[in-house]
Amino acid sequence: MHNECGVGRGEENLVILQGWSIAKRHALIRAQDDGMFIESTGGRAQVRVNGNAIKERQGPISSSDIVEIGDYRLRIFSDSVNNGTVQHNDHAAPSADQLDPAPPTPVAAPVEPAATPTESAATEIATTADAPPDMVVWRGRVHASLVKQMDLRRVDVRSLSDAELREKTAALIEAVLDKEYADLPKAISRRMLAKQVLDEAIGLGPLENLIDDNSVTEIMVNAHDQIYIERSGRIEKSPVYFTNDRAVLSAIERIVAPLGRRIDESSPMVDARLKDGSRVNAIIPPIALRGPSISIRKFAKKKLDGRDLYGYGSINEGMLAFLETAVRERKNIVVTGGTGSGKTTLLNILSNFIPDRDRIVTIEDAAELKLVQPNLVALEARPPNLEGKGQVTIRDLVKNALRMRPDRIVVGECRGGETLDMLQAMNTGHEGSLTTAHANSPRDAISRIEVMVLMAGMELPMAVVREQIASAVDMIVHQRRFPCGSRKVTHITEVTGIESGTIQLQDIFHFRVRSHHGPDGKVMGTFEATGAIPEFMEELADRGVKIDLSIFRKPKEDF
Known part of the structure; x- marks a missing residue:
């Protein structure tokens, strides 16, 4: 039995996660007499429990809590509860093993790793009852469900035109919301949530509204959760942000791919343009230490002249x-x-x-x-x-x-x-x-x-x-x-x-x-x-x- 479970990129961890933002030993799960505790041991991606970032250590963690590390979401179970297997029934009756005073062995079960349309979705999606009423958290969950549906239906996005892809994706989002997220909190606008998921799935995510805003002349994405804009010559912080770094990277790829340009670890910088001619510069890790960064110099929709x-x-x-x-x-x-x-x-x-x-x-x-x-x-x-x-x-x-x-x-x-x-x-x-x-x-x-x-x-x-x-x-x-x-x-x-x-x-x-x-x-x-x-x-x-x-x-x- 193990009283500790390492989480990170290193092969010595019991739970191995991939990604540039994941450290070799990113987190440590400890089993103690009073329950399961998680510690953040370093790395660029924050360790969150139910949407809240932990500072150093947090617990006890129950099986209903959602632990987020970078683009991954985990649930932590004890093998004293489920005999060493991951159970999806959080309300199972306690067994005799649970009365054993010895510390339980931690078992981390991946709930929802972030995915792109070409990747398989996670095996388990958190229920709406688990989530805090936060638009960004809901956006990430609906997006993951959308990816799963597109993967199950084997949607070939490359064979669709832009209009067809947008129409088909919008219909899938509505179907996902009806089937899996019918009990949205009142604080969450279904219409706004559907639009944000659509923008992030096939568009430029939160940048779509900023690009449509004629008063915004420049957009600067410093990190997925830090976007600044220039309006009337003054720089101010925008209230919108991406769900995670992968969403930023997906937006960059959607910009550069039609131009025949590429961006990856071997070529981490690129100059490109939007359809309206706006100039785009993007830079990604390992050069960008805080995650993918985008700078967009917008062109006025009205053609300017000397007057x-x-x-x-x-x-x-x-x-x-x-x-x-x-x-x-x-x-x-x-x-x-x-x-x-x-x-x-x-x-x-x-x-x-x-x-x-x-x-x-x-x-x-x-x-x-x-x-x-x-x-x-x-x-x-x-x-x-x-x-x-x-x-x-x-x-x-x-x-x-x-x-x-x-x-x-x-x-x-x-x-x-x-x-x-x-x-x-x-x-x-x-x-x-x-x-x-x-x-x-x-x-x-x-x-x-x-x-x-x-x-x-x-x-x-x-x-x-x-x-x-x-x-x-x-x-x-x-x-x-x-x-x-x-x-x-x-x-x-x-x-x-x-x-x-x-x-x-x-x-x-x-x-x-x-x-x-x-x-x-x-x-x-x-x-x-x-x-x-x-x-x-x-x-x-x-x-x-x-x-x-x-x-x-x-x-x-x-x-």
Whole structure:
């Protein structure tokens, strides 16, 4: 007889569980004179009893209690109660063995390990009387019952369309609720429970409502029970969360699978996109220590244009008119800014100023740009396959784009050696090309571009690199996200050439901050011209392009 029962991944345990969140020795069940006790001995997944996390030790545990460890649910029995076998009748009459003062031998019976549609469900499902009236607990139990039904009916989900799968799954959920969960507590909304189970089974779980919420601009899943959102430029914690880590991983797989991408332990990071074009980055264990993590940069359902930038207070009319002229007249522009400053959105708006007659090739890691021009080719990079082959990088695509007879090349973001190829394209007949880069200011952008060119591995002298940049880049448009959440174009800067080995910059417009704490909590300031007129204005005037020079007039100082 055993007085202790180890639970974990290690083979020395009497109960062996699988999963990245399960420790080698995750928990210990002890049989004592006054009953069965469970101790948490370490591991990422919490040990819960009836939905409540235990701190160190809890007991005595009865056979009706549900013990949850990671994606598994267990019931603990004593062989003095059932002669060494797992009994499903919790109300059996006590036998003579129960009067033995010796401590009973613990026997852990798995009740409901989490499953996916391709796995078998558990052999025993806890009854509704055992569960606390908590929506997440109920969601997990109904989902497990749904998986069991799909497995028993041998539903081939791959042969169904999205609409058919949703309809069939919704019907199965209703059948499960009618048959097994007819006595739901009044605190649980059956309609809401059915929707949450449906979303988690075939959709993105609790993220579905956040994606449908137009006020949410960014979704950040730090862990299955910790989701943050950005709304109106401010970050706040969302009240919704996933049932467990496996539910998060399933949502990630549903995002990346249609794109032909993969995520697993050998390739734990992935960039992808949703159907509406929203950008997704996911990372899973063993890299992510707290469980699978998802970051979603949402795209506005309404297609933004230059007037929207003006309406949001991100730019003024003179700056917008100048940028439209610069794009139309084939000036090479680099959009810069920090993370979340709106570079890609601004690039998309500027790209739509390109005339319809031009042939455009767009190149991105994960397709986000939505251009309206008819003569458009959109290219997307590809990661390596399972054998580590087949990778297509941004640099490969930029090189290939030069053979596609483009008038303009638009690169979603330059991050490395492709910057050199982009500069070469700008210098060899592909004027009017656009790209973005991370930087904190226009001057910092030049330094960043220099470093990225060196990443191409060509070992070029710095003087040559700077000459390439000065001759290729015409303008830098810098956008900043302020602490209040507002995003503004703070600099429109012209690259005027190189002198004494230093690239010369000239601000044409800038945003002058008056106060960081306006009446509504937003930053206050004015968009102003510096008084400098771009050097290429004379060239445009010679070509007959009408220019309103009044937009470059410096405002009078306030005294």
